[in-house]
Amino acid sequence: MGNAKNAGKTTVLNALVQAHADVTLGLSPIGLDGEQVDTVTFLPKPRVFLPMGTLVATARDCMAQSEAALEVLEDLDIRTGLGSILIVRVVKAGNVLLGGPSTALSMESAVSGMRRLGADKLLIDGAFARQSHAAAAQALVYVVGAHRSPDMQRVVRSAGLALKRMSLPEAPGNACFLKDEQRLGWLDETFSFYPLDMRSSLGQAEELLDNLPPSAHWLYVPGAVNDGLAQRLVERRAEHQAGLILQSPLSLVVEDAVLRRLFRLNRDIVVLRPMTTAFVAYNPFSPAGHRFDSQAFRAALAQQTALPLINVAEDESL
Numbered sequence: 001m002g003n004a005k006n007a008g009k010t011t012v013l014n015a016l017v018q019a020h021a022d023v024t025l026g027l028s029p030i031g032l033d034g035e036q037v038d039t040v041t042f043l044p045k046p047r048v049f050l051p052m053g054t055l056v057a058t059a060r061d062c063m064a065q066s067e068a069a070l071e072v073l074e075d076l077d078i079r080t081g082l083g084s085i086l087i088v089r090v091v092k093a094g095n096v097l098l099g100g101p102s103t104a105l106s107m108e109s110a111v112s113g114m115r116r117l118g119a120d121k122l123l124i125d126g127a128f129a130r131q132s133h134a135a136a137a138q139a140l141v142y143v144v145g146a147h148r149s150p151d152m153q154r155v156v157r158s159a160g161l162a163l164k165r166m167s168l169p170e171a172p173g174n175a176c177f178l179k180d181e182q183r184l185g186w187l188d189e190t191f192s193f194y195p196l197d198m199r200s201s202l203g204q205a206e207e208l209l210d211n212l213p214p215s216a217h218w219l220y221v222p223g224a225v226n227d228g229l230a231q232r233l234v235e236r237r238a239e240h241q242a243g244l245i246l247q248s249p250l251s252l253v254v255e256d257a258v259l260r261r262l263f264r265l266n267r268d269i270v271v272l273r274p275m276t277t278a279f280v281a282y283n284p285f286s287p288a289g290h291r292f293d294s295q296a297f298r299a300a301l302a303q304q305t306a307l308p309l310i311n312v313a314e315d316e317s318l
C-alpha cells in the first residue's frame with residue numbers, strides 16, 4: 001500500500017518477486033497494474049515481470065495483453081469490468097498486465113484459491129484509493145513516495161500519521177465479541193454494550209454524540225469513521241471522554257489535519273483486527289520530476305518510525 005498514486009508500489013512489488021525466487025508466489029492486484037502508462041495520471045509506469053511458476057489471480061481480458069505465457073487453472077466466477085477473475089500459472093516468464101478483484105471479499109476468495117493451488121507466499125498489489133483490501137493480508141508493506149508532495153517534510157509528516165494509524169493497538173479481550181457486531185453503540189467500564197438506534201454514523205455525527213452519554217467508556221463504530229465524525233469528536237471533547245473501538249485501522253478514513261487533531265486528544269483508539277507493517281519502502285523519486293536526497297529522506301522517516309526503512313532501488317536487504 002502506498003502514500004499516493006505513483007508512489008513506487010510496482011517497483012517494490014517487482015523487488016519482492018525477485019527476492020522470493022525460491023518459493024511459489026501467488027499474486028493479485030487491486031484494480032489494474034502492469035500497464036505502461038498510468039490510466040489516471042498518464043505518467044509512465046514500470047511493468048510487472050513475473051517468473052515461471054508464479055500463480056496470478058487476474059481478469060480474463062488482461063491475458064491477451066500480457067507478454068508472459070499463461071496457463072488457466074481455475075475460473076473463480078468473480079466478475080469485473082475486464083472479465084471473470086481467473087487463477088493462472090506463468091509458464092513462460094515475462095511482463096504481465098494485472099486486473100484483480102474489486103472488493104475485499106473477492107480478494108479473500110482469490111487469496112484462498114491461490115493458496116489452495118500451491119502458492120507458498122501471497123502478495124496483494126495494493127491501490128492508494130482502495131485500502132480496505134489490505135484486510136485480506138497478514139502484513140503490510142507501506143510505500144512512501146516523493147510523488148505525494150514536492151515538500152519532503154510534508155511527505156514525512158503524512159507518513160508518520162499513516163503509520164501511527166496502521167499500528168493502532170488491539171482492543172481489550174473483553175471487546176472481542178464486537179467483531180461480528182454490526183450495530184453502532186457504546187460500552188461502559190465493564191464492557192456491557194448498549195446499541196444506539198442509528199444505522200450509521202456517516203452524516204449523523206451530531207446526532208450520535210447527542211445520544212452518547214457522558215458516562216460512556218467506549219464508542220464502538222462498526223463502519224468507517226470519516227472527517228465529519230472525527231472532527232465533531234475533537235470539537236465536543238469536553239462533553240465526552242469515550243475511547244474509540246474500530247474494526248481495523250483502515251476504518252479510520254480521515255484527512256491528515258483531522259487525524260492529527262484526533263490523535264492529540266490522547267484518547268484510546270483500539271481495533272478488533274490489528275495490522276502488522278513489515279517494513280517501509282521509501283522512494284525519493286517522483287515521476288513528476290522532483291526528487292529528495294535519499295539519505296536525508298531516510299533520516300527524516302527514521303524520526304517517525306522504528307520500522308525497517310528500505311529503498312529497493314539501492315538496498316539489497318530484501
